[in-house]
Amino acid sequence: MREQKFGLVINPRAKGVYKRYILSQRKFWEAFLKPEQYEVPESIDQTGSALKKLLEQGVEVLGVLGGDGTVNIVLNELMKLSPGKFPTILPFRGGTINALCNNIGTKDSPEETLRKVVGISRAHPTQFFKHLIRVTEDENGLMTQRYGFTFANGVFPKIFQVYYSYKNPGVGAATRLILKIFFTSAFRPGWAKSLLSPVEMKIEGRSGEIMSGKVRVLAVSTLESPTLWWKPFGPELNGRPQFHYLANAMTNPEVVLNMFDLFIGRSNHAKHLVSKADELKVECDTGYVLDGELFSVGKRLKIKIDIGPSLRFISL
Incomplete structure (x- = not known):
């Protein structure tokens, strides 16, 4: 993972993210990533511009911290941006149901997932193609x-x-x-x-x-x-x-x-x-x-x- 350029988009309005990390000021991503590696759009309307910034940096793996609704917003904004090459999507368990994470086998907490991204914890990456x-x-x-x-x-x-x-x-x-x-x-x-x-x-x-x-x-x-x-x-x-x-x-x-x-x-x-x-x-x-x-x-x-x-x- 460390050899691929990583970027993270965080939905602070996702219920799991807001309750666990925003209200408590436990913004764990700040300890692992440089400021230019993550985006926290303040509204849904700003998601597209946040993604554009990350894509312009050449992000190859895009982390999404939120729930299934957040993943849906991000994917639809990516479709609008229509990049020449779509990044690999890494969903984090930041929602209430986390259906996508359940289907691809992501069981770790968001903190542990990010530790694996930056190489602190051992990762066993598995890729999936989903229509x-x-x-x-x-x-x-x-x-x-x-x-x-x-x-x-x-x-x-x-x-x-x-x-x-x-x-x-x-x-x-x-x-x-x-x-x-x-x-x-x-x-x-x-x-x-x-x-x-x-x-x-x-x-x-x-x-x-x-x-x-x-x-x-x-x-x-x-x-x-x-x-x-x-x-x-x-x-x-x-x-x-x-x-x-x-x-x-x-x-x-x-x-x-x-x-x-x-x-x-x-x-x-x-x-x-x-x-x-x-x-x-x-x-x-x-x-x-x-x-x-x-x-x-x-x-x-x-x-x-x-x-x-x-x-x-x-x-x-």
């Missing part, structure tokens, strides 16, 4: 394009709104929400029904319609485990230019009867389709979640999801 998905939304002719790893709509925007209403979103909050849905489906069916009710949606692939009508969820990802323990997709992609997708159109009683299998990602129900593709077209009005961030909630959209570029990631 991004490209989400192009069409809102009455207004086109917007975003990149990420995991897309979900249907009930997921409502679930994430509840999740983000918790005082301290994170693994604990996510677990409490899942258990609440699981146990209240029997005792407070009205609350669970309002959260999990299917929505009008149309999903098409290259060969035609996949599902339409009342659809509960569409989830698309190039990660094998898009969040926590959930591994609903089956065999890994192993770098193929495809994404996993899951489409579910179960009725409420069917969801209740199969809820445990759905939560652990092993349902074989006829209305629970799991497959792979390289392009989907979706019409819905729920908005969507991309790498944990909410977009276009409540808007009627036409969305195209296809394969984006393959980037190099590293775990130490």
Whole structure:
């Protein structure tokens, strides 16, 4: 690692970073890196200029200290900058869920990861190539394009709104929400029904319609485990230019009867389709979640999801 030029971008607004390092003034990166080796943009809008400074220095390995949302912001800003050569991305566990870190095997604390970068601790670098998905939304002719790893709509925007209403979103909050849905489906069916009710949606692939009508969820990802323990997709992609997708159109009683299998990602129900593709077209009005961030909630959209570029990631 020491022979490659390293730069670190830090999101001080990421919940894990703010709570652990900014509030407590434990800015550990200052002890390991020179000031020109890291950037701490004060707002999301400044992320692009921060990345540009690091790229102009010839950074070959770009560390990202934040959560999955921070990684998403950085990757989208990199796409806008379109450098001649993309740096290798080293994500740090600075978020609440850290799905990307979980998928590539980054288990160390941010402090230990940086010690490995600078050579204080022994590193065993492993490289991965991961495709991004490209989400192009069409809102009455207004086109917007975003990149990420995991897309979900249907009930997921409502679930994430509840999740983000918790005082301290994170693994604990996510677990409490899942258990609440699981146990209240029997005792407070009205609350669970309002959260999990299917929505009008149309999903098409290259060969035609996949599902339409009342659809509960569409989830698309190039990660094998898009969040926590959930591994609903089956065999890994192993770098193929495809994404996993899951489409579910179960009725409420069917969801209740199969809820445990759905939560652990092993349902074989006829209305629970799991497959792979390289392009989907979706019409819905729920908005969507991309790498944990909410977009276009409540808007009627036409969305195209296809394969984006393959980037190099590293775990130490």
